Amino acid sequence: MVPRTPRRSIVALGAGGIALSLALAGCSAGGDSGSSDGTVSLTWLVDNGEATVVTAQALVDAFEADNPDISIEVQTRPQGADGDNLVKTRLATGEMDDLFSYNSGSLFQALSPDDTMVNLDDQGWVDKLDENFVKTVSTDNGVYGVPLGQSMAGAVLYNKDIYEQLGLEIPTTWDEFIANSEAIKQAGTAAPIVQTYGDTWTSQLFVLGDFNNVLAEDPNWADDYTNNKAKYVDQPAFAGFEHLQEAFEKGLFNEDFASATYNDGVSMVATGAGAQYPMLTFAASQLMTSNPDAADVVGTFPLPGPDADTNGLTVWMPGGVYIPKSTEGDKLEAAKKFLDFVATPASCDIQSESTAPQGPFVVEGCDLPEDVPAMISDMQPYFDEGKTNLALEFLSPIKGPALEQITVAVGSGITSAADGAAQYDEDVKKQAQQLGIEGW
């Protein structure tokens, strides 16, 4: 017979009370910014990859030690499409941090840099950067970014022990690659080609990594593609889709290709369960995490095309650090000073100390340390001999968003190469129209 009413009203009142106090709190909470004691404080938005954050923080620490009047706080955002949209949203609403890191190339172009970022073409470091990189962070009206990190290749990671045991040579044409793969299949100990559709993005390498070969046949392909003249259904670009279908039909993939993940793929090549894995060389950091003892076992060679003479690497450029237009006055000066520092060899050293490098730097005077994994040192000769080409996303603003689903479908035998290429051309068309590019 305990009366219940009083207790209930307390519940009700409690809830109402909280609501009220929060509504009041709304009046006082606001943004605070700027300087109180002559120091300038900046924020820097980077993606939340462990490696990125560690590197960014190391750079900030070194910079702050030399510039006691500037403090920089590292802020993080998710990666992938969520991160892309976040960056766009915050730029479009004028709420970007004082500095931000983002991809170069087509993703950079989609940010409408002329309207949203500070032009840096008068800065001293511009001349010290690799020309190819400068192109990927520029529009007709300006240069907008400093490189952070290294360039990397989209290539075939392979297990050197398997190649040695079977007496195989590094293939320089597609036919040799298939012959090697058949030999590995015959030997029966390892999956000839590793595919990992548990992480769909990994399926794109056959197409994207083949671009060096596309340009070798048709140097104007990227421009023609941007101008709606070159298509994936036609050679030479069709080869990427064709190769994927061929490898599937010949049964060269690992048994669990449909469900395996990127981590599995790297481990397979490291342990010898798989022989060859088309992948980006940023896999070096995963390799050093999961199989550090295989640092000298996993090597790299370019995805081969029809012609041995033009065999070379397809290269991805590092992302950039940019300043949004919303950064002004003292903050802008401080931000420029920081970018100045990022483009120095001292900064490169800090970067390669804090995370495993994935390829050569694009800043003059920056060298990789001696002890990089074989995967990275194997790339150097191609760079030295100039046997490299940029990936398409750095030469054209158009990259269709559905490529990874299409390549999974082709690589799983759900869609034919011809249908897949046609679907991708449609996808590209949609993207080009969205970007408002002329001729579509």
Place this chain on the structure above:
Amino acid sequence: MRNTAWRWGGGIVAIALALFVFVVPFLFIVFTAGKTQAEASALQFTPPTQWVLFDNIVAVLQNRDYLLVTAFVNSTILTVGAVSIMVVLGAMVGYVLQRRKSRWNPLVNSLVLAGLIIPPAVVPTIWVLQGLELFKTLPGLIAVHVAFGLSFCILLFRAFVATIPRELDEAAIIDGAGPVKLFFRVIFPLLRSVIVTVIVVQAVFVFSDFTYALYFLPGDENATVQLTTFNFISQSVSSYNLLFADVLLITIPPLIMYIFFQRQIVAGMTSGAVKG
């Protein structure tokens, strides 16, 4: 006789089934959270060869200057604030909507359903928040959650207010209670088990959300707990051990809260007779 058989037999069968369906997946989370990064990256359903659960939990807690602790504080304020506002406001609407047949009802009903169906429009919402100077503030995010959660609350309250007999209202009115007193003193307390249900459901929504927090309350110092999980997965290297240690850390406290709250629903069960 039959009751005892049911009580034990049914209970034991159900517990066995629950162990299988729900506890096995839970084990995977615990196992993975107890592994080293190298072992966890294989993502296999095996016990760790070497238990480092405690180290992982410490690592997760210390990550980014105890970001998780800040995130817990933020998420708690956010959840308590948003849920208490929407429960009170939602109950008010659901109650009038059920009790009074007015020409507004079809419109309000449609708006409630629309609120459940239409996904949020991110950028225009940011513009509105900027206009109100609430963007990048916790009250702003709370307000957004209230706006999007109201529909559900109203739907549930409208359905359950129907189970409270109108005679109670009539009696209270005759006793001289005004509309406000009638609602807060008579009706609201009677809705107790529904209120607890709504609190639990909405707290889950608000607590589990990450998209609103990501877009409407940027900045690490404003992080909510779900956002912290993003720190452990990335395209090039993932730390699944830390991810699942984090998942464990952010799942257990609400689970305990739930156990506490669901007792309140059971308590409501014995007082169900009140509504007769």
Place this chain on the structure above:
Amino acid sequence: MTTTTAPGRPATGTESTSPPSPGRRKPMKSPYPTWFFIPAGVFYVVLFLVPTVASFYFSLTRWTLFSVEFIGFDNFVRFFQEPQLVQGFINTFIYAFLTSGAKVVLGLLLGVFLSSQIIGRGFLRATIFFPVLVSTIGVGILFKVLMDPFGGPINESLAAIGIQGPGWLTDPSLALISVALVDIWKGVGLATLIYIAGMVAIPQEYFEASKVDGASAWSTFRHITLPLLRPATVTVVLLSLIGGLRSFDLIWSMTGGGPGFTSDVLASVIYKQYQAGFFGLSTAGNVVLFVVVAAIIFPLSWWLNRKGDES
């Protein structure tokens, strides 16, 4: 804290004093004031309605966030030309009806079961609710591992009893169903909770009366429990159906709409457009999705509520 109120007698002391006399009520002032709508309405209109109406305008534009160009109904034309659209529609309906049907049935059974006197009731309630709390990212990774056709525990267990398990998430004809099963696993706890609340709202004396009449358990369930659980059922049906029609997050984290496009639903097609930065197009997609969902939900809601008023 137990209340021992006698069945059939109101516990609150206030109302027993004077019998209701309808004639005395003033027609002017309703005890159910419309202004109760206003506080909620302010939140709703300012932060939901205004942005939503604004976004409808953007469905008629090519919108990169940085520039807006009015293009009339081109986005809608483009949306209906999406190659995966027909499959997406079919998948959406399969997914929505499968998950909401299962949640209603299982939620009802579990809700009734967990309201009865069984041992371990608290434990069971907590266990069933636990998946609701685990973040979707965690659930996605978790079930990718459990459903792995090679060495995943589910297929290992099946192999132990001599069954060759399928590629749950990699077989194009099975992927969608597998995700739906996980969705049910994750969501049934909420449905159960609402049904438990519904059971609580049923006055005990109905069950006692039924017992006195000597009704069988089935008959009690059929004629007492089920009709009186109507508020809970209406809520669960509407919520899980809307949720199912709009759902993509679990699909996204488990299959990404794949393999290829085979498990794409409308909402994941739209989400992919949004991710790709096609903001105008994805807004147009959302308008289409809204119309489709509304065309199902509005009549259903009207019908459910009308039946509710009749009884």
